[in-house]
Amino acid sequence: MPSPRYWREVPARFRLEAVRCRGCGKVVYPARRVCPGCRGTDLEPLALSRSGTVVTSTVIHVAPAEFAMETPYAVAIVETPEGARLMAQVVDCELPEVKPGLKVNLEFRLIRQEGHGGILCYGHKAVPEA
Numbered sequence: 001m002p003s004p005r006y007w008r009e010v011p012a013r014f015r016l017e018a019v020r021c022r023g024c025g026k027v028v029y030p031a032r033r034v035c036p037g038c039r040g041t042d043l044e045p046l047a048l049s050r051s052g053t054v055v056t057s058t059v060i061h062v063a064p065a066e067f068a069m070e071t072p073y074a075v076a077i078v079e080t081p082e083g084a085r086l087m088a089q090v091v092d093c094e095l096p097e098v099k100p101g102l103k104v105n106l107e108f109r110l111i112r113q114e115g116h117g118g119i120l121c122y123g124h125k126a127v128p129e130a
């Protein structure tokens, strides 16, 4: 089953909803009520751009069962122009192309199907800009 954390974060994940701290300027994704930077609670909503730059990436060779058919695949930390960082699978490219500085678009895709009940989990995947 998807964890409670997954469900709590669904709306934020769907809309790439982040918050910016009015206290220290930190951009936090997914949105939270308390700034992890300064513990401030004065946060304004911020919709992230659906694009970003790969900061770091890794290739997954051994994956949980539901992802096993996709190995090897690349997972990257992508930084949006707003300064938020999120982790996304990088798709539609060759693995050696995935490196820091790669420009990607964040596309909303099916991530996985949970078990035999077939609960569908959606999220963003990073696709290199053409």
Ligand SMILES: [Zn+2]
Pocket: 021, 022, 023, 024, 025, 026, 035, 036, 037, 038, 039, 040
């Ligand atoms: Zn702050």
